[in-house]
Amino acid sequence: MSNTFQPPPGTRDFYPEAMAIRRFIEDTWRRVSIRHGFVEVDGPTFEYLDLYRVKSGDEIVSQLFHFESRADKEGKTEHFALRPEFTPTLARMVAVKANALPKPIKWFSIPRCYRAERQQKGRLKEFIQWNVDMLGGDTPEAKRQYDLESAALCLEALREFGLTSDDVKLLWNDRSVVEHLFSLGGVPSHRYAFAFYLLDRIAKLSPEQRNKLYDENEVSEREKTFFEKLAAGESPLDAAFWQNLGAGAEFESYTRTIATTQETIDRTLGAMGLAGFAKYDASIVRGLAYYTGFVFEVSDAQGENRAVAGGGRYDNLIEMFGGPSLPAVGFGMGDVVLEILLRERNKLPASALPRPAVFVVNALPDVTEATRLLAMLRESQWNPERTAILRPGLHAVTSSKSTKNIGKLIGEASGSGAKFAVILAPDEFSRGVAKLRDLATREEREVPIAEIVPQIHAALSR
Amino acid sequence: MSNTFQPPPGTRDFYPEAMAIRRFIEDTWRRVSIRHGFVEVDGPTFEYLDLYRVKSGDEIVSQLFHFESRADKEGKTEHFALRPEFTPTLARMVAVKANALPKPIKWFSIPRCYRAERQQKGRLKEFIQWNVDMLGGDTPEAKRQYDLESAALCLEALREFGLTSDDVKLLWNDRSVVEHLFSLGGVPSHRYAFAFYLLDRIAKLSPEQRNKLYDENEVSEREKTFFEKLAAGESPLDAAFWQNLGAGAEFESYTRTIATTQETIDRTLGAMGLAGFAKYDASIVRGLAYYTGFVFEVSDAQGENRAVAGGGRYDNLIEMFGGPSLPAVGFGMGDVVLEILLRERNKLPASALPRPAVFVVNALPDVTEATRLLAMLRESQWNPERTAILRPGLHAVTSSKSTKNIGKLIGEASGSGAKFAVILAPDEFSRGVAKLRDLATREEREVPIAEIVPQIHAALSR
Numbered sequence: 001m002s003n004t005f006q007p008p009p010g011t012r013d014f015y016p017e018a019m020a021i022r023r024f025i026e027d028t029w030r031r032v033s034i035r036h037g038f039v040e041v042d043g044p045t046f047e048y049l050d051l052y053r054v055k056s057g058d059e060i061v062s063q064l065f066h067f068e069s070r071a072d073k074e075g076k077t078e079h080f081a082l083r084p085e086f087t088p089t090l091a092r093m094v095a096v097k098a099n100a101l102p103k104p105i106k107w108f109s110i111p112r113c114y115r116a117e118r119q120q121k122g123r124l125k126e127f128i129q130w131n132v133d134m135l136g137g138d139t140p141e142a143k144r145q146y147d148l149e150s151a152a153l154c155l156e157a158l159r160e161f162g163l164t165s166d167d168v169k170l171l172w173n174d175r176s177v178v179e180h181l182f183s184l185g186g187v188p189s190h191r192y193a194f195a196f197y198l199l200d201r202i203a204k205l206s207p208e209q210r211n212k213l214y215d216e217n218e219v220s221e222r223e224k225t226f227f228e229k230l231a232a233g234e235s236p237l238d239a240a241f242w243q244n245l246g247a248g249a250e251f252e253s254y255t256r257t258i259a260t261t262q263e264t265i266d267r268t269l270g271a272m273g274l275a276g277f278a279k280y281d282a283s284i285v286r287g288l289a290y291y292t293g294f295v296f297e298v299s300d301a302q303g304e305n306r307a308v309a310g311g312g313r314y315d316n317l318i319e320m321f322g323g324p325s326l327p328a329v330g331f332g333m334g335d336v337v338l339e340i341l342l343r344e345r346n347k348l349p350a351s352a353l354p355r356p357a358v359f360v361v362n363a364l365p366d367v368t369e370a371t372r373l374l375a376m377l378r379e380s381q382w383n384p385e386r387t388a389i390l391r392p393g394l395h396a397v398t399s400s401k402s403t404k405n406i407g408k409l410i411g412e413a414s415g416s417g418a419k420f421a422v423i424l425a426p427d428e429f430s431r432g433v434a435k436l437r438d439l440a441t442r443e444e445r446e447v448p449i450a451e452i453v454p455q456i457h458a459a460l461s462r
Numbered sequence: 463m464s465n466t467f468q469p470p471p472g473t474r475d476f477y478p479e480a481m482a483i484r485r486f487i488e489d490t491w492r493r494v495s496i497r498h499g500f501v502e503v504d505g506p507t508f509e510y511l512d513l514y515r516v517k518s519g520d521e522i523v524s525q526l527f528h529f530e531s532r533a534d535k536e537g538k539t540e541h542f543a544l545r546p547e548f549t550p551t552l553a554r555m556v557a558v559k560a561n562a563l564p565k566p567i568k569w570f571s572i573p574r575c576y577r578a579e580r581q582q583k584g585r586l587k588e589f590i591q592w593n594v595d596m597l598g599g600d601t602p603e604a605k606r607q608y609d610l611e612s613a614a615l616c617l618e619a620l621r622e623f624g625l626t627s628d629d630v631k632l633l634w635n636d637r638s639v640v641e642h643l644f645s646l647g648g649v650p651s652h653r654y655a656f657a658f659y660l661l662d663r664i665a666k667l668s669p670e671q672r673n674k675l676y677d678e679n680e681v682s683e684r685e686k687t688f689f690e691k692l693a694a695g696e697s698p699l700d701a702a703f704w705q706n707l708g709a710g711a712e713f714e715s716y717t718r719t720i721a722t723t724q725e726t727i728d729r730t731l732g733a734m735g736l737a738g739f740a741k742y743d744a745s746i747v748r749g750l751a752y753y754t755g756f757v758f759e760v761s762d763a764q765g766e767n768r769a770v771a772g773g774g775r776y777d778n779l780i781e782m783f784g785g786p787s788l789p790a791v792g793f794g795m796g797d798v799v800l801e802i803l804l805r806e807r808n809k810l811p812a813s814a815l816p817r818p819a820v821f822v823v824n825a826l827p828d829v830t831e832a833t834r835l836l837a838m839l840r841e842s843q844w845n846p847e848r849t850a851i852l853r854p855g856l857h858a859v860t861s862s863k864s865t866k867n868i869g870k871l872i873g874e875a876s877g878s879g880a881k882f883a884v885i886l887a888p889d890e891f892s893r894g895v896a897k898l899r900d901l902a903t904r905e906e907r908e909v910p911i912a913e914i915v916p917q918i919h920a921a922l923s924r
Contacts, residue, residue, distance in 0.1 A: 004512040005554050011506030019502045034816050035840045037859035040481045044473030050466040067529035272837040354496050368733050375734040378497045397499035
């Protein structure tokens, strides 16, 4: 039991300061999502293990935490897995109610997700991921609009955190652009599936592994040259890329397509105040076998080029999960890399812990009056039909020390970060008043006991 | 794969309406906790399996979802379990930092928890539980104060949901009161551990099972009579209970203790505006082997007597988890029973979905102006040092339909629940203005385009 009293490797204990930062991140995601008209959803933390095979095949299983249910009366068990991502849950939930849900479906979620892999910087076994998905829109124009609304929401959240286009870039690509590139590179269309597979892994494959794949798939010499240039990181936007490939001036149609798409993106994001973020990048593939159109990744523009978020269009997924044909685009953003990045750029608040509005300094011999005052300060006032809060309850605290020394207690009040102190002292109390002290300006005035709560509310709303 | 596309039994899909209700409940718990000076914490969703044996022994394992990690290089695996409750995580987290944390420790958490048992009404395999714990306070007075602050917070949350003392009752007991009762019933002190064990299960045991336990533990005839009266639900507060038990007038000391404690509770809760909620109940035991003092349960006062929340004092737990001696009191409240109760009492909002502030009606031929306006409405304004939001971004939506028919679009705007509509129409736009419509009063006025955002902010803050 040597490890029993530690958190499992790759998980985190959220003590108050860390929890406040987590809520700061989650609340920002939620606020930005809601004001864009997205609504929140969630599903179970675990699903049937088979659900993850639908999209990702058997190879996903080794990356999952999975377990069996207790045996039923016949001794049968069922196999479940902790969710490694939210998309299969979303696809399942949309598929079963697709016809009843108003379109476009604009959903976000902030689930905790789990990966049974070794953790490294920026990757943990348990993490939180903001998911945004937009489903519906059949025309090419609607799809492009939804693509960009999705990308814009991603960027706007980062801007809300204080990041600029100097900090992060949105790198985009498109399945149709990649197919165009393949055709220029001499890849026959029956080999596109292989080419997507290769492109997705090309940076991680050794020359030997690549050669083996070329041989197995009977790839021509010209295709090999093309793939090897991509593997070497050469850009197909440079004329030099196309030397020895015989594409001649044709490659200009490729650069024109990119320039036109970039213009559309810039115009739309520009109108949203998000100019300068988006940039074409031929190396962004993000598993193009799964994505069907626009794909993007938001990366740290300095230093380590870490991916902060990624997503794209996946028009076939809802059908794969038993639903109707329904175009879709979405992205995910994890909390771990984001928090590292915000910390490095000094964009996290020094403390995100909530600060009290009022500190009650009790110098009366008994606690009853202080207890009564605290309860009144904390209580929300509802309108008679209880449909809305007329006056929210105030965050109010007091000392746990037994001292009646007003000076010491005011010191503690200042240290708590409270805006006001109410001082209950025998002299004033016998006259039916208490002192209300502004802890920033140190101004004090006497207030009738019955007036304390409304006067503090009034002062706070100024 | 027949079940693959369904949520696992005992778990829930949270579609937008259900998710909004979940957030309404969680946000209320959080708001009430924070304004009482509690700070939020969380831990991993899963812990080392052994952590749950520390408090609950081996019998807990069959009630857990547990799984192994992937094998390391030496082929070793580790055993983890999904948390069935938060207390072991809290005890572990407090134990390791107990000396560094300022006292009293006032923590709350809102974790998802998991039980591998068959679900029934009010019990699911996956649920959400509000946990509140207060640690520190060595004197009897401090302990009683923290006991009641904890109970009061529990009640205040229920009152914030709109429940009254007609809806729910706080039923209390105390380990010392139960020991007093045992002594009056003739139970020798070396048999208290057995008596607690028996009392905790007495309602579920058959007469045969009880007799077997009496024989095994060499219980006297007088003790048997005492336990059987408790098993039959007779109240030790009634003089009739003590006939045939020979406690004579001594039982009055027991009723006096209860009356005195009830007075203290009533005075303290009364000062907090929570009079009429608390009531002594001899049948509240809540596993008194674990609890060390005050215990309570908040129950539905009508109908089915379901427990909405429960907790008590557990002064030995932090030591069991490797920490110093640290008195503690806390409670838990699950979302499932609470939501059923709130629904039955008509205390849930008809819809908790966020309502838009503004609906942009776009009758211009192009979307660029509408896009620009939506972005400006949604953007938060920060002060120059980015330490506080000067003006929060507004929840702003538009139509996904291609129609330019202003009447139809205003109909859609009204249906969205938005407070205002901004109407972008060619005529007004050419004059640099747009119509701002109050969707409730149907009043319209022209506003210069550049003034729309500040004017809506001003109108909303009125």
